[in-house]
Amino acid sequence: MSSGGSDLDKAIAQLRACRPIPENQVREVCYKARELLIEEGNVVTVDAPVTICGDIHGQFHDLMELFRVGGDVPDTNYLFMGDFVDRGFYSLESFLLLLCLKVRYPDRITLIRGNHESRQITTVYGFYDECLRKYGSANVWRHCCEVFDYLALGALVIGASTTLTPTDGPPAPTNTTQLAPLDSEIEIETLNAANEIMYRYARDSSQASNSQQPSTQSPSASSPTIPTPSNIGPAGTSATSSSSGSPGTPGGAILCVHGGLSPLIDTIDKIRLLDRKQEVPHEGAMCDLLWSDPDEIDGWGLSPRGAGFLFGADIVKCFNYKNDLSLIARAHQLVMEGFKEMFESSIVTVWSAPNYCYRCGNVAAILELEEDGSNAGFVRRSNGERGAGAGGWILGSNVGPNTSNRHSSPGAGNGNGNGNANRLGALTDSVPQRRRDGPGRRYRVFEAAPQDSRGMPAKKPVADYFL
Amino acid sequence: MALVSAPANDRKRVKVYELKNNDWFDRGTGFCKGIVVNQEEAKILVASEDDPTRQLLETKISKDDGYQKQQDTLIVWTEQNGTDMALSFQEPEGCAGIWDFVNEVQSRLQALAQDDGLSDDIGDNVSPIILPLPDLSNLPEIENHMRAANSTPGGREALTKFILAQDYIPKLLPLVDMAEDLESASDLHRLCSIMKMLILLNDTAIIEYVVTDEVILGVVGALEYDPDFPLHKANHRQYLSDESKFKEVVKIEDQSIRKRIHYTYRLQYLKDVVLARILDDPTFGVLNSLIYFHQVDIVQHLQANAAFLKELFGIFSPKEPNLQRKKDAVLFIQQCCAIAKSLQANARAQLYQNFINNGLLDVIHYALKHQDASVRVAGTDILVALIDHDALMVRSYIFKAIQEKSKPLTDTLIELLLIEVDLGVKAQMADAIKILLDPNANSASIEALGRTNNDFLAKVRGSLPSMPQTDSFIQNFYDESARKLFQPLKDLEGRPSMNDLSIQEVSLFSHLVEVLCFFIRQHSYRSKYFILSENLAARVAQLMECPEKHLKLTALKYFRTCIGLHDEFHNRQITQHNLFEPILKILFDTMPRDNLLNSACLELFEFIRRENIKPIVTHLVQNYREKLQAIIYVDTFQTLILRYDQMHEPPTTQELENSFTSVESDTPARNGGIVNGGKWGQGLKEADAEEEAYFNGSDDEDDGLPNAVKPVLNGTSPARPLVNYPDEDGDDDMDILATSAPSISPQTMSTATQTQETPTTSPTSKVNALIPPERISEKRRREDDEEDELLANLSNSGTKRRASTSSNANSGSLRGLRRKNSIASTKDGGGGPKKISLSIPLKSGGEGGEDD
Numbered sequence A: 001m002s003s004g005g006s007d008l009d010k011a012i013a014q015l016r017a018c019r020p021i022p023e024n025q026v027r028e029v030c031y032k033a034r035e036l037l038i039e040e041g042n043v044v045t046v047d048a049p050v051t052i053c054g055d056i057h058g059q060f061h062d063l064m065e066l067f068r069v070g071g072d073v074p075d076t077n078y079l080f081m082g083d084f085v086d087r088g089f090y091s092l093e094s095f096l097l098l099l100c101l102k103v104r105y106p107d108r109i110t111l112i113r114g115n116h117e118s119r120q121i122t123t124v125y126g127f128y129d130e131c132l133r134k135y136g137s138a139n140v141w142r143h144c145c146e147v148f149d150y151l152a153l154g155a156l157v158i159g160a161s162t163t164l165t166p167t168d169g170p171p172a173p174t175n176t177t178q179l180a181p182l183d184s185e186i187e188i189e190t191l192n193a194a195n196e197i198m199y200r201y202a203r204d205s206s207q208a209s210n211s212q213q214p215s216t217q218s219p220s221a222s223s224p225t226i227p228t229p230s231n232i233g234p235a236g237t238s239a240t241s242s243s244s245g246s247p248g249t250p251g252g253a254i255l256c257v258h259g260g261l262s263p264l265i266d267t268i269d270k271i272r273l274l275d276r277k278q279e280v281p282h283e284g285a286m287c288d289l290l291w292s293d294p295d296e297i298d299g300w301g302l303s304p305r306g307a308g309f310l311f312g313a314d315i316v317k318c319f320n321y322k323n324d325l326s327l328i329a330r331a332h333q334l335v336m337e338g339f340k341e342m343f344e345s346s347i348v349t350v351w352s353a354p355n356y357c358y359r360c361g362n363v364a365a366i367l368e369l370e371e372d373g374s375n376a377g378f379v380r381r382s383n384g385e386r387g388a389g390a391g392g393w394i395l396g397s398n399v400g401p402n403t404s405n406r407h408s409s410p411g412a413g414n415g416n417g418n419g420n421a422n423r424l425g426a427l428t429d430s431v432p433q434r435r436r437d438g439p440g441r442r443y444r445v446f447e448a449a450p451q452d453s454r455g456m457p458a459k460k461p462v463a464d465y466f467l
Numbered sequence B: 001m002a003l004v005s006a007p008a009n010d011r012k013r014v015k016v017y018e019l020k021n022n023d024w025f026d027r028g029t030g031f032c033k034g035i036v037v038n039q040e041e042a043k044i045l046v047a048s049e050d051d052p053t054r055q056l057l058e059t060k061i062s063k064d065d066g067y068q069k070q071q072d073t074l075i076v077w078t079e080q081n082g083t084d085m086a087l088s089f090q091e092p093e094g095c096a097g098i099w100d101f102v103n104e105v106q107s108r109l110q111a112l113a114q115d116d117g118l119s120d121d122i123g124d125n126v127s128p129i130i131l132p133l134p135d136l137s138n139l140p141e142i143e144n145h146m147r148a149a150n151s152t153p154g155g156r157e158a159l160t161k162f163i164l165a166q167d168y169i170p171k172l173l174p175l176v177d178m179a180e181d182l183e184s185a186s187d188l189h190r191l192c193s194i195m196k197m198l199i200l201l202n203d204t205a206i207i208e209y210v211v212t213d214e215v216i217l218g219v220v221g222a223l224e225y226d227p228d229f230p231l232h233k234a235n236h237r238q239y240l241s242d243e244s245k246f247k248e249v250v251k252i253e254d255q256s257i258r259k260r261i262h263y264t265y266r267l268q269y270l271k272d273v274v275l276a277r278i279l280d281d282p283t284f285g286v287l288n289s290l291i292y293f294h295q296v297d298i299v300q301h302l303q304a305n306a307a308f309l310k311e312l313f314g315i316f317s318p319k320e321p322n323l324q325r326k327k328d329a330v331l332f333i334q335q336c337c338a339i340a341k342s343l344q345a346n347a348r349a350q351l352y353q354n355f356i357n358n359g360l361l362d363v364i365h366y367a368l369k370h371q372d373a374s375v376r377v378a379g380t381d382i383l384v385a386l387i388d389h390d391a392l393m394v395r396s397y398i399f400k401a402i403q404e405k406s407k408p409l410t411d412t413l414i415e416l417l418l419i420e421v422d423l424g425v426k427a428q429m430a431d432a433i434k435i436l437l438d439p440n441a442n443s444a445s446i447e448a449l450g451r452t453n454n455d456f457l458a459k460v461r462g463s464l465p466s467m468p469q470t471d472s473f474i475q476n477f478y479d480e481s482a483r484k485l486f487q488p489l490k491d492l493e494g495r496p497s498m499n500d501l502s503i504q505e506v507s508l509f510s511h512l513v514e515v516l517c518f519f520i521r522q523h524s525y526r527s528k529y530f531i532l533s534e535n536l537a538a539r540v541a542q543l544m545e546c547p548e549k550h551l552k553l554t555a556l557k558y559f560r561t562c563i564g565l566h567d568e569f570h571n572r573q574i575t576q577h578n579l580f581e582p583i584l585k586i587l588f589d590t591m592p593r594d595n596l597l598n599s600a601c602l603e604l605f606e607f608i609r610r611e612n613i614k615p616i617v618t619h620l621v622q623n624y625r626e627k628l629q630a631i632i633y634v635d636t637f638q639t640l641i642l643r644y645d646q647m648h649e650p651p652t653t654q655e656l657e658n659s660f661t662s663v664e665s666d667t668p669a670r671n672g673g674i675v676n677g678g679k680w681g682q683g684l685k686e687a688d689a690e691e692e693a694y695f696n697g698s699d700d701e702d703d704g705l706p707n708a709v710k711p712v713l714n715g716t717s718p719a720r721p722l723v724n725y726p727d728e729d730g731d732d733d734m735d736i737l738a739t740s741a742p743s744i745s746p747q748t749m750s751t752a753t754q755t756q757e758t759p760t761t762s763p764t765s766k767v768n769a770l771i772p773p774e775r776i777s778e779k780r781r782r783e784d785d786e787e788d789e790l791l792a793n794l795s796n797s798g799t800k801r802r803a804s805t806s807s808n809a810n811s812g813s814l815r816g817l818r819r820k821n822s823i824a825s826t827k828d829g830g831g832g833p834k835k836i837s838l839s840i841p842l843k844s845g846g847e848g849g850e851d852d
């Protein structure tokens, strides 16, 4: 694989046919991936346009279907939010293909870690056994687990447009609602695998006044002052609920993470202070990011999973506000419709394993974010760039307006003397007191790959046997 | 059933377990009740506590015995389908209630059964299915019939009965040859579909039947013509009839065992090749368990067969000329040991004992030195399995070798780790060394065995050479072997450049440093002396100069591990030798880029700052003040300097409190490891312990445990200590929360800017700080009142600061927050993975169903 891309391309072709590559090639790909991943931040910055994907879980043929529906690499930029392995029968081929694509097109595909990218979990839920069966030893599993430790914990999508360019496609036969007119500001589109439009929603401009006067809003989503989203939105969305702004305003960034938030992490910058190169711990910030779930509760709650937490709408809104995010995209939970927006579209679950475990009957989805033409206001902060412009995503600058003093002890109310106060003070003025517009969101929904596209069985039979 | 009344319907909290692969699998926690369905039927139901609409368990009480009550809170039984189940009750009373119910139902059912002998056939009212005698002309009819029957559970059952009763499969098979002769693709495709349906009926008897010698080739022959791939024909028959695939290292005389070996192989082939694409989960499960049971029987038979073992291990004597046969024998033994992992503990102990008596350790020595990497892999596999099974035993054998002046296994492992070229084997060797020297890895399985079978344990132990203490084994390692192991690291001294490390060296050094990290955590006293005498810390620091970033990272991890130990000795080593020099160099080289190395550095300094490790803070600021001052892209370093200044001046300033991540703690034990795991949620920790206590059958009152069904915390964060002790840093705890997360409503958001300027936080903090420790039950009772008080207090500020009030009120209910299950921890990277009884309660069914 040393000679440029050709060996790698061969490996990719072989994996696309769902055939495992030899152990020494796995090792080389893993080493190369490690070199790339070590350069990535714990939260890697990704420019829109990008297509965000949720759990794959070894459903190789459905991953192929995903690429068919969403466009192939490198034509489409992808961000996979973890849980590549376990449960499905082709964890190895799925993960190695994604990893080879990462090595081949590092700027086109981003992989972040899910809770299944862990030695302990893969030992129980299938990936370990699969490697053992396909290679006869655990070496390949070890190589993969080593890579898991290097995967980023999250991604921050910047430069996403707040409105979509309407898709030029026919309405889906199932569509029963009025599609938003093409000249409106499209906030949400949902397409099926045939590129037919299932739903199209314009940004609700009547909300503009609300968003300017947040004090009239109630903390509760069911408040009468906010249109109840659930009964007008398409399946999976709470469409129409997000606030709006003047055209052309750049939206906030989108945080992508496998599970969710952590009570120990109030700013994205704090994620940077983690040493991620380790097995996923059983508790702590890193664990929470990979294990938590949003839930209809206030504040934080105990997760029935035994790791991570449940977090409510208030937590999400506060976090988004403070970090100037317009949306959190996460995976980790099966949703029958493939995606589910919650908490007035402040967080979305994206699930990309159709008919999960080959029996759940769910559809899958991917989330496309378009590039904002004007692309103002955000400056890339990652990978080697020093400094950034005002309002850019440099470390420390995207703290909310009120973090430093909120919990200061008596007598220290007017924080002074260490420079932070000035910086924060300045920012206080520049952060508008309203929610960021969510990005325009195009969901592509797809079903499990049909049987006939699955190809001949490719498992290498056990060669010799003694027992 | 008139005599039996359902037990009082109070809610009995219970955990449901299922035995899978010898591990009790946690199916969740819920509430248990017994119900009477009708005269002949009564059930035990457990509804999930998270989702009361979901049944964790629904089992019909059978009239046969087989229910056992153990230890006051446990009921164990075997389901009709052979699954072993257990209910673990929170309260002995709950257990007793259900137990009485079961007994009453059983005696009632037994009485009924004597009344009329027919009760066995209850539920057998499925209308039978009859298929015509198959020939090529009626295949479409047969296929349609089957498809229709296949769509209902009753139909499937009837179909299964018919197929078995009428010996239907052998009648189908001749048609494959006929259709092939006629080159009738459509008939062949139909036969394939029919065969797939038959197998996917998922009936154990059918699946066992199709792999028998008489029909297997016919069955896979039919499966070669998959209608989904009309252009392909598989070659299953050719593959399965190739006898050469079966390596009979030693002739197996017992015909039934030979047969089972073939069956197992065919089942595996069906699972992995023929049906791989279409298998549903239940069939996958049936195939797996059939394979498992066959393998267990085979291994059990072989390990007890003295003649067989003698011949098997005899292959390794110098008299055997055939090298291929030796290699095959190693692979054979490896397979046996792999299967042994899933044997019951005493069966496994028996197997290893028999193997060892026949010379297993010599085989391991032989395999580890084999020129073929695959044999070395097998050798380490066997060794790791053996250590996992009983580390004490392996150590005692090594001890014996030392006494007899023969080369101990440890030395072999060390030599191999140093020279091994296969990077996979190298990693395995490093792991094996770690487990061997893990003082905690004694013999979990033997201990478990001891609980169930003390006589047996005594017998096994009695046959061993004298059992040295783990401690002296480790001592011996440091006396004799450690130097050899770490020699390459020591040899780095004086090496002019780190730019020319070979791939082998890079890999070796990262293993050595990882092993060293493991040692300093596990053998604190001995490793310290060793590291001091060999000056290894400086050598590890040297590795940070190499260009390979992952090795830098590994070296950095060593220092992070040292500092995390809060050990004066390690801290002194680092400061005296100026080992922060290379760490700071990495920091400066990488900053302010956002990458893994940089984050790892920041985490290290964050930890020092957070834990306020004074000697290190002092060292850093005294030596690198200017350098640190220049790092402003995070405030970690400014805070470090402030800490130092505070240490050396009376603390007149409160500036520290304003830093953006300020989590102040002078007592490391209190807030340790906040960000990166470790000891962060004090409240949770405590709850954890309580939870364990509960499941250990503690009688202590569990206030509000049932309320923990879905604890909802309005407040800021569960990471807060339960009670805010009245000390000067009263509000630190809030800072831990990462400031954030007060449940801010839009109003508070809008006013946040103003409120935070005003010192309205102080009343809250003060109130917080003044609440003395108190019993939670009392606290909960008073919650409402308190909230009112607080609201009153805060009304001065003119804003409804819901966030603060609710967060305060919740410091009480946090107590109800319990981690119901924590992931079982395993040894650090130790050895091959083990099946741990993970209890991550994944919701099943419904939308949350398969999520993870």
Ligand SMILES: [Mn+2]
Pocket: A055, A083, A114, A115, A116, A258, A331, A332, A333, B851, B852
């Ligand atoms: Mn997950």
